[in-house]
Amino acid sequence: MKVKQISIFLENKSGRLAQVTGVLGENGINIRALSIADTTDFGILRLIVNDPGKAYRVLKEAGFTVSATDVIAVEVPDEPGGLAKVLKSLDRAAINIEYLYAFVQKSSSAALVVFRVEQLDEAIKVLQESGTRLLSGDEVYAL
Template sequence: MKVKQISIFLENKSGRLAQVTRVLGDNGINIRALSIADTTDFGILRLIVSDPDLAYRVLKEAGFTVSATDVIAVEVTDEPGGLANAMAVLQEAGINIEYLYAFLQKASKAALVVFRVEQLDEAVAALQAAGIHILSGREVYAL
């Protein structure tokens, strides 16, 4: 139930994000979700892509500083309180959320949220026990 996320360290200067997207596009890699956290000098681009192993390799070869992290993709109801329900499950299980970001799913009425948590396996178990659907990497990469 883990999804591989690619993180790229980027200098905060014109054209760096364009270079990343060009490398991915030239290699047939589709971006499924992204998040950018930045400061004045640098940013961290977090990506869920169609082929994370290939993305890691081609970005490294292109000179980017890249890392891979396991995250979970959680399907929540697309209605007021949908995210709150998943958050409550994690809170009750004592699981800390390091960060999260959301993305759209093409063929569903649900929203998808990517969670980076400290205790990944425990989070998956708690969410599944509460009836919350966790997508596999294969499901997410194919969206």
């Protein structure tokens, strides 16, 4: 139930994001979800892509500072309180969320939320026990 996320450290200058997406596009890698957090001098671009191993390799070869991290992708009912229910399950188990971001499937009544948590295996267990649907890496990469 773990999904590989690619994180790229980027200087906060014009054109750096275009360079990353250009390298990915030239190598046939499709972005499924992304998040960017920035400061004055740099940013962290987090990506879910259709081929994380290849993305990691081609970005490294292009000179980017890249890391791979395990995250979880959770299906959340697309209704008021849907996310709150999932978050309450993690809170009851005292699992801290480091960050999250969401993306939408093309035709579904659910949103997908990517979580980075401190206790990944415990979070997977808690979410499964609460009836929350977790997606496998293959399911997410194929969206």
